[in-house]
Amino acid sequence: MMNDELAKEIEQQALAHGFSACGIISLDDMDGYAKMYEERMENVPESRPFYSRPEMQQITQVKKRFPWAKSLIICTTDYTRYRFPKELRNKFAKAFLLSRDGDTTTELYRKKHDFTRWLTDKGLRWEGGDDTSHLQIGGLRYAAMKAGLGIIRRNNFFYNENGCYVELDGYAIDAECRLYHHAVIRPCSDRCNLCQKACPSHALQGPNKFSPLRCVSFCNTFGLGWNPMKVTDEEMGTWTIGCDACQDACPYNRRKNWDEGEPFPNLEELVPYFDLERLQTAPAEEIIEKVLPKTQEHIFPNQVNRLRESAKRAMKNSLGETLDVRR
Numbered sequence: 384m385m386n387d388e389l390a391k392e393i394e395q396q397a398l399a400h401g402f403s404a405c406g407i408i409s410l411d412d413m414d415g416y417a418k419m420y421e422e423r424m425e426n427v428p429e430s431r432p433f434y435s436r437p438e439m440q441q442i443t444q445v446k447k448r449f450p451w452a453k454s455l456i457i458c459t460t461d462y463t464r465y466r467f468p469k470e471l472r473n474k475f476a477k478a479f480l481l482s483r484d485g486d487t488t489t490e491l492y493r494k495k496h497d498f499t500r501w502l503t504d505k506g507l508r509w510e511g512g513d514d515t516s517h518l519q520i521g522g523l524r525y526a527a528m529k530a531g532l533g534i535i536r537r538n539n540f541f542y543n544e545n546g547c548y549v550e551l552d553g554y555a556i557d558a559e560c561r562l563y564h565h566a567v568i569r570p571c572s573d574r575c576n577l578c579q580k581a582c583p584s585h586a587l588q589g590p591n592k593f594s595p596l597r598c599v600s601f602c603n604t605f606g607l608g609w610n611p612m613k614v615t616d617e618e619m620g621t622w623t624i625g626c627d628a629c630q631d632a633c634p635y636n637r638r639k640n641w642d643e644g645e646p647f648p649n650l651e652e653l654v655p656y657f658d659l660e661r662l663q664t665a666p667a668e669e670i671i672e673k674v675l676p677k678t679q680e681h682i683f684p685n686q687v688n689r690l691r692e693s694a695k696r697a698m699k700n701s702l703g704e705t706l707d708v709r710r
């Protein structure tokens with residue numbers, strides 16, 4: 384039996400624990416995700432080797448992975464409320480550095496985990512959040528769209544009314560409850576291709592046509608040292624961890640001035656450790672302690688030297704940009 388009271392209570396608790404919004408959908412709502420996933424590969428055949436790996440395919444198998452589950456909670460954390468230091472822009476992706484998961488000492492992190500403690504205390508069986516690896520419960524952007532919290536735009540990102548700088552967390556639970564929203568958000572104009580034009584490595588090849596192995600963000604995190612599509616140093620530009628180019632170019636994000644907003648907990652103190660010159664020479668212990676936690680297991684301690692190479696390349700390219708500007 385559907386439990387509307389429980390749905391409301393979960394939403395209240397999610398908001399009280401620092402989430403910006405919360406929806407609850409059925410597992411059946413995710414049925415269309417496998418089709419969308421397959422279409423991605425059909426649209427960009429070179430993406431098939433990446434998306435068809437068994438560990439990636441799991442992302443479409445929410446019913447198989449959580450056979451006991453009856454509902455999916457999907458929560459958003461909007462990070463447009465924060466400012467983002469100038470020194471980090473165009474080098475480090477905001478999704479990493481403004482994530483709740485990147486600093487276990489913060490209140491933001493503690494509250495997120497207190498939310499799952501509340502689910503447990505409520506007697507609910509649950510799985511999900513960042514405890515369930517990068518895959519989480521699977522297809523979080525699709526789940527958030529199905530919950531009516533926003534839309535997926537042509538650059539493949541999920542957008543709420545403030546843009547796409549939104550962190551998503553999903554939890555499978557063993558209770559029947561639903562909570563749908565009806566966000567009213569203008570879709571992309573048919574004429575807009577600003578995200579595609581901004582993509583430095585042609586990973587974004589058309590509306591919702593994405594080649595993950597060409598993505599700068601893949602090359603400088605997961606793929607460190609593996610570059611099958613031969614993305615060039617020039618295309619990598621100044622990006623050192625992640626890439627925001629297709630998001631920053633989007634008019635639905637441009638409303639945000641990143642000089643404004645509250646400081647993200649502990650981030651401004653960390654800025655010196657992200658200096659490109661320092662990253663090349665700092666002891667590995669320093670990078671492991673100060674920098675890698677912000678990558679949320681996208682870069683591991685045995686890849687510190689690869690990160691140094693990224694910093695070196697980014698610095699070389701940023702000097703080139705400075706010279707270009709002077710000309």
Ligand code: SF4
Pocket residue numbers: 581582583584585586587597598599600626627628629630
């Ligand atoms: S993250 Fe960067 S490289 Fe990847 S699709 Fe977007 S703009 Fe292109």
Ligand code: SF4
Pocket residue numbers: 536537538570571572575576577578579632633634635
């Ligand atoms: S840049 Fe244009 S096409 Fe791309 S996601 Fe934004 S509105 Fe849509």
